Amino acid sequence: MKIVDLKATTIALPLEAPLRHAHGAHWGRFVRTIVEVVTDDGLSGWGEMGGGGESAEQSVRALLPYLKGHDPLQLEQLRWKIMNPVAGLYNNRMQLHAAIEMACMDVAGKALGIRACDLIGGALRETIPFASYLFYRYPGESHGGEVSPDEIVAEARRQKAANGFTTHKLKGGVFSPDHDIEVYRALADAFPGDSFRLDPNNAWTVEEAIRVAEAVADIRNDYLEDFCFGLEGMRRLRQRISIPTATNVVVVNFEHLAANIRLEAVDVVLLDTTFWGGLRQAYRAGQILEAFQFGASVHSSGEAGIQLASMLHLGAALPNLGFAADAHYHHLVDDIIVGGKLRYENGAIRLPEGPGLGVEVDRAKLDQYAEYFREVGGYAYDRDPQRPDWYAIHPEMRFATPESLSGGA
Incomplete structure (x- = not known):
């Protein structure tokens, strides 16, 4: 061959x-x-x-x-x-x-x-759990426009009813930290017994991140993801809070991984089958994390069905998959694989049964x-179509203004 x-x-x-x-x-x-x-x-x-x-x-x-x-x-x-x-x-x-x-x-x-997972040691599980992955959204044709706590909770209820999620992830950092705290606490109140995670995409200073962590400490947190930027920032945060921390941004290769283990900067590393250079590399990183008793989960980078299949094979093989995986997949309207989109059942997706990745392109x-x-055409990931003059500044982001809370410019 x-x-x-x-x-x-x-x-x-x-x-x-x-x-x-x-x-x-x-x-x-x-x-x-x-x-x-x-x-x-x-x-x-x-x-x-x-x-x-x-x-x-x-x-x-x-x-x-x-x-x-x-x-x-x-x-x-x-x-x-x-x-x-x-x-x-x-x-x-x-x-x-x-x-x-x-x-x-x-x-x-x-x-x-x-199966692809058999090339990296085989499957330990046949179903992989996922989080709901909730965003502040601009209005779409039939859904979207969520900004307020009530709107985000309503969308979470819709996603839970459709897909069975019992873990909920809020993508924060768009609005002020206090707004994220209010929305996050509303989610926790709405779904007692479920678990939660908050990810502001490194938008906060270490000091702001500590304040938010203290404000949500009583919630059933899986972890706090990328609350601030860099290994040193995440290390300082981890020293000052009791909640586990996670990243998909500051540990994305083996050099970062070695430094993270030495510094004990971040507890859980979210492994991506593209960012890490492939399914095998992500799995190797998971083995290293297992050896040093760090947590691992599966990251989502905006996948269609082919990458989702690779994520399922990674999740099936990881011995230390301690948390529900991330996926943007339920935000897609359609897919390019035969049979249409893969389906969630009870908050999880089953590992495809066919050879290779187990999916075929239509x-x-x-x-x-x-x-x-x-x-x-394409678009600029680091630009906002409703705020053409806006751009992100580290370490203190230019958050959306109060007048944009309704989803407009």
Whole structure:
């Protein structure tokens, strides 16, 4: 089995409503690059990474000379061909490698009749729990516009009824810390017995983060995620509070991981199958975290069904998956995989049963959403479409003003 071709297609998938976060917004769609690895025996494997457009597609296709004739099962060789440390100084190919590795594990699994998780040790669980992942949203066609505590609680009730979530994550940092405290406490009051987590995307100073942590200390917190920026900031925060802390921002590679273990800066690391350079790399990081008795969970970077499948395989294999995973997936209106969107049951998604990643791309849907991308284009993650002059400043963010609480400009 050898690689004979490498293809890339940018798609845009519509969201129920635009998602607001501390650094900007998702403008009503996710933009993803879908990677296809084709082998000499006619099999295709699928991968996915964030962002897209002509430059992203060209970056994928430019790696074909590195990989033509490569055996997809030789995953360690793949890593060194694409992102060895020296080349990485000049060409950061982490997400390119992640998508191609994902596709190689998919096609190798199909050829061997085994699942992607079986290539990293097999599954410890067949269902992976997820959190509700609640955002302040701009209005969409039928949903969205949530800003107030009552509005966020109503959306959480809708998501719980539809998907069975028992863990609720609030994406804060858009408005003042006091507003996030009010909304977070309203969620805790509305769902006694459930667990909660708050993520302001590093929007607060250490001192502000300590104040918020003290204000929500009595809630059943899983952890407080990225309350401030940097390993030193998170270390200072962790020294001063009793609630576990988490990150997907300040620990995103093995150098960061080693420093985090030495500093004991963050308790729980959220592992991403693209940010870490692939499913295997995320799993390796999880093993290191297990050895040093740190927590692990699965991060979401705005996935379509292919990356979601990789997240499910990671969650199935991680021995120390101590928390419900994150996913933006329930905010999507549609997907490009055969059979449509994967379904939540009791707040969890079942590991696909088929070989490889266990999902297959619907080529008609791929074409449909590639055309949609050509119609609507990309967007700037670090800009807010309703606040054109706004931009984020660290360590003290420029929060939304009171007049924007209704969801307008």
